[in-house]
Amino acid sequence: MKIALFLCVSLSALPQSLDTGKRIFESQCALCHGQDGSGGRGPSLRKAKLKKTPDDAALKKAIADGLPPEMPGAWQLHPREVDATAAYVRSLGKLIVEEIPGIPAAGEEIFNKTGCANCHIVNGKGNARGPELSAIGARRNAKHLRESILTPNSFLPEDFLLVELTDAAGKTVKGVKANEDLFTIQLALPNGRHASFDKATLKNLKRLTGQSTMPAFPNIPAADLDNLIAYLASLKGAE
Amino acid sequence: MKFALILLSLTALAQVPFERIRDAAKEPGNWLTYSGNLAGHRHSPLAEITPANVANLKVKWAYQFPTGQNQTSPIVVDGVMYVTSPNRAAALDLRTGRELWTWERPIPKDYQSIGFGQVNRGPAILDDKLYIATLDCYLVALDIKTGQQRWATKVEDYKPGYSMTLAPLAIKGKVVVGVSGGEAGIRGFIDAYDANTGTRAWRFFTIPAPGEPGNDTWAGDSWKTGAGSTWVTGAFDPELNLLYWGIGNPGPDWNGDSRKGDNLYTCSFVALDGDTGKLKWHFQFTPHDTHDWDSAHVPMLIDAPVRGKMRKLIVNPNRNAFYYALDRTTGEFIAGQAYAKQTWANGLDDKGRPIVIPGTEPNEAGNLVYPALNGATIWYSPSYSPKTNLVYVATREAGATYFKREADYKPGTFFAGGGERRIPESQQWGAIRALEPTTGKLAWEFKLVSPPWTGVMSTAGGLVISGSNEGNIFALDARTGKPLWNFHSGGQVSSNPISFHIDGHQHIAIAANRVLYVFGL
Numbered sequence: 001m002k003i004a005l006f007l008c009v010s011l012s013a014l015p016q017s018l019d020t021g022k023r024i025f026e027s028q029c030a031l032c033h034g035q036d037g038s039g040g041r042g043p044s045l046r047k048a049k050l051k052k053t054p055d056d057a058a059l060k061k062a063i064a065d066g067l068p069p070e071m072p073g074a075w076q077l078h079p080r081e082v083d084a085t086a087a088y089v090r091s092l093g094k095l096i097v098e099e100i101p102g103i104p105a106a107g108e109e110i111f112n113k114t115g116c117a118n119c120h121i122v123n124g125k126g127n128a129r130g131p132e133l134s135a136i137g138a139r140r141n142a143k144h145l146r147e148s149i150l151t152p153n154s155f156l157p158e159d160f161l162l163v164e165l166t167d168a169a170g171k172t173v174k175g176v177k178a179n180e181d182l183f184t185i186q187l188a189l190p191n192g193r194h195a196s197f198d199k200a201t202l203k204n205l206k207r208l209t210g211q212s213t214m215p216a217f218p219n220i221p222a223a224d225l226d227n228l229i230a231y232l233a234s235l236k237g238a239e
Numbered sequence: 240m241k242f243a244l245i246l247l248s249l250t251a252l253a254q255v256p257f258e259r260i261r262d263a264a265k266e267p268g269n270w271l272t273y274s275g276n277l278a279g280h281r282h283s284p285l286a287e288i289t290p291a292n293v294a295n296l297k298v299k300w301a302y303q304f305p306t307g308q309n310q311t312s313p314i315v316v317d318g319v320m321y322v323t324s325p326n327r328a329a330a331l332d333l334r335t336g337r338e339l340w341t342w343e344r345p346i347p348k349d350y351q352s353i354g355f356g357q358v359n360r361g362p363a364i365l366d367d368k369l370y371i372a373t374l375d376c377y378l379v380a381l382d383i384k385t386g387q388q389r390w391a392t393k394v395e396d397y398k399p400g401y402s403m404t405l406a407p408l409a410i411k412g413k414v415v416v417g418v419s420g421g422e423a424g425i426r427g428f429i430d431a432y433d434a435n436t437g438t439r440a441w442r443f444f445t446i447p448a449p450g451e452p453g454n455d456t457w458a459g460d461s462w463k464t465g466a467g468s469t470w471v472t473g474a475f476d477p478e479l480n481l482l483y484w485g486i487g488n489p490g491p492d493w494n495g496d497s498r499k500g501d502n503l504y505t506c507s508f509v510a511l512d513g514d515t516g517k518l519k520w521h522f523q524f525t526p527h528d529t530h531d532w533d534s535a536h537v538p539m540l541i542d543a544p545v546r547g548k549m550r551k552l553i554v555n556p557n558r559n560a561f562y563y564a565l566d567r568t569t570g571e572f573i574a575g576q577a578y579a580k581q582t583w584a585n586g587l588d589d590k591g592r593p594i595v596i597p598g599t600e601p602n603e604a605g606n607l608v609y610p611a612l613n614g615a616t617i618w619y620s621p622s623y624s625p626k627t628n629l630v631y632v633a634t635r636e637a638g639a640t641y642f643k644r645e646a647d648y649k650p651g652t653f654f655a656g657g658g659e660r661r662i663p664e665s666q667q668w669g670a671i672r673a674l675e676p677t678t679g680k681l682a683w684e685f686k687l688v689s690p691p692w693t694g695v696m697s698t699a700g701g702l703v704i705s706g707s708n709e710g711n712i713f714a715l716d717a718r719t720g721k722p723l724w725n726f727h728s729g730g731q732v733s734s735n736p737i738s739f740h741i742d743g744h745q746h747i748a749i750a751a752n753r754v755l756y757v758f759g760l
Contacts, residue, residue: 030658072352181709
């Protein structure tokens with residue numbers, strides 16, 4: 001089975017055009033998208049799917065002409081340099097193939113049997129207490145997937161924050177933060193509904209940073225774990 | 240009777256002579272210059288909206304711009320509001336928001352914004368003309384009655400990276416502008432133009448040429464591409480006839496190897512003679528900056544007692560996380576301290592120079608430093624209220640890992656030499672802070688969910704108005720920071736609030752993304 005590894009960016013290991021793309025990216029795009037593409041003033045580009053630039057034509061156009069009003073165009077680049085930058089952007093969201101043991105089909109069975117779907121949606125099935133995993137294999141490497149299962153607290157996705165609050169009536173609610181502004185907070189509740197609260201009226205508001213609601217699964221037999229990881233790694237989202 | 244009228248109109252004075260702008264405090268129902276007054280206070284003397292009644296504030300009308308992320312700070316005078324967006328201006332009926340005229344200038348196809356978004360921060364008005372600075376680096380004068388173009392002067396060539404996003408500043412007989420392009424290796428300047436004809440009156444280069452004092456703070460030829468942009472509107476003291484302006488970062492931003500030295504006058508305030516543009520004094524906040532900490536700020540001019548003596552001060556919460564009070568006649572450092580988290584300096588020495596902690600520059604592997612490149616505050620306006628005697632500043636709390644990379648100068652391309660990776664969003668935050676004006680000591684703070692992009696306005700009614708990235712437009716008690724009112728605008732707020740009268744009643748205007756909202760009781 002082939003699996004993915006995050007593109008570890010060592011200059012010498014990159015093909016020529018990616019190398020050019022990397023240099024252009026770091027000097028012209030990193031200002032807003034971060035040195036490693038993880039975002040800043042502009043969005044993270046370390047995603048399997050880029051919403052505004054789903055195909056190469058759109059990506060090259062965005063690089064050359066910009067996305068007004070915030071993202072400037074890099075019109076001064078030679079078309080070859082635009083191609084190289086686009087290829088590098090794609091490589092940020094893509095993965096290099098690497099052999100890993102395990103059989104995806106067997107892993108899917110473990111996934112369902114172990115109750116992962118109680119909290120994760122894959123291709124439309126399951127509950128949304130945890131992040132959707134339909135394209136998890138396109139974003140994460142095998143090491144990360146293994147850690148997520150064995151020690152869920154070791155990595156918490158940036159946009160996944162567990163919140164515990166006590167409302168004016170004294171009722172305590174736990175949920176995943178859906179959104180927040182200065183005065184209100186919105187939670188996704190375990191029952192799948194959303195709820196909204198005025199922060200000033202709350203008796204208690206705790207951000208459980210570093211706390212996962214995902215139980216650790218240290219007792220899955222090694223072979224099953226390999227299969228499970230192979231399954232997750234095969235989830236690349238709809239084309 | 241008829242005859243007299245004609246005569247009158249022929250000899251009529253200009254509608255908005257400089258004296259009206261200079262004496263803006265006498266007509267608080269108008270908003271005549273970028274910061275409300277020439278002293279850079281962004282304070283409204285209006286007091287109808289108060290902590291007691293602000294909860295009743297409602298949207299009266301809204302204006303939709305053709306583009307998003309609007310940062311315009313409108314001008315309001317004699318029943319008309321003038322707004323701008325990139326290469327566009329509009330006059331709006333103040334009672335209804337209906338357009339009276341619009342003006343547009345096409346943005347050239349090959350124009351590029353190197354290192355900033357395509358925005359415009361507002362117009363200036365003087366006599367019978369409205370002034371707008373364009374992205375393709377023209378200063379344009381429009382007739383305030385019709386929007387007809389009276390003149391358009393090329394300030395610089397946009398192709399190597401010069402651009403303008405700021406609101407011009409009208410002083411007596413002249414209109415002053417500065418340029419963007421700090422990430423494109425420009426050589427920055429401040430220009431004054433004859434308000435009537437558009438002819439350039441003077442230019443002050445922010446980087447001294449060989450033979451001029453200060454050129455020795457640049458190694459080799461690095462001064463030629465040393466940046467020092469001037470992209471935020473300054474302040475003016477008519478009595479001293481001094482113009483105060485903030486200067487941007489040196490270039491390349493994150494790699495200082497080729498530009499050894501202090502790199503004057505980047506990351507400084509300069510005081511220039513209003514008639515000639517001659518340098519009177521300078522004060523450098525961040526010598527040899529390698530973190531992109533522009534000092535592109537609105538200076539605030541205040542008179543206050545220091546150790547028992549009245550002093551003419553210029554004060555500034557800086558992007559580098561320190562607050563400064565200087566003498567505005569001489570540039571002498573009076574006091575300063577950090578007002579936000581910073582990890583690059585062990586305080587300021589008795590001349591106000593930072594005691595830099597060694598090893599805090601960007602490097603190959605990356606170096607975590609506070610504040611992040613967008614600083615502890617940025618272009619948006621601070622405010623000073625003579626009512627509370629407090630300075631208000633929207634403060635950004637974030638750090639970043641800074642990288643150093645190679646930088647080759649090629650006209651019209653990024654000349655930055657590195658970049659940053661911000662700490663995770665969940666660890667970034669912000670606050671509206673109230674500081675004591677002569678020391679920078681914290682009086683109160685109101686916490687924000689994320690580092691803000693919106694300026695503050697204080698009012699004589701006892702309020703501080705601002706906005707958040709999350710879309711809130713809100714009012715705080717100017718004495719305590721207690722939130723008293725908020726409205727969810729539905730768009731990110733990254734602009735500056737103003738206040739004025741409609742039919743004799745106080746209103747507040749602020750842009751949120753595509754929409755300008757006008758609120759009243």
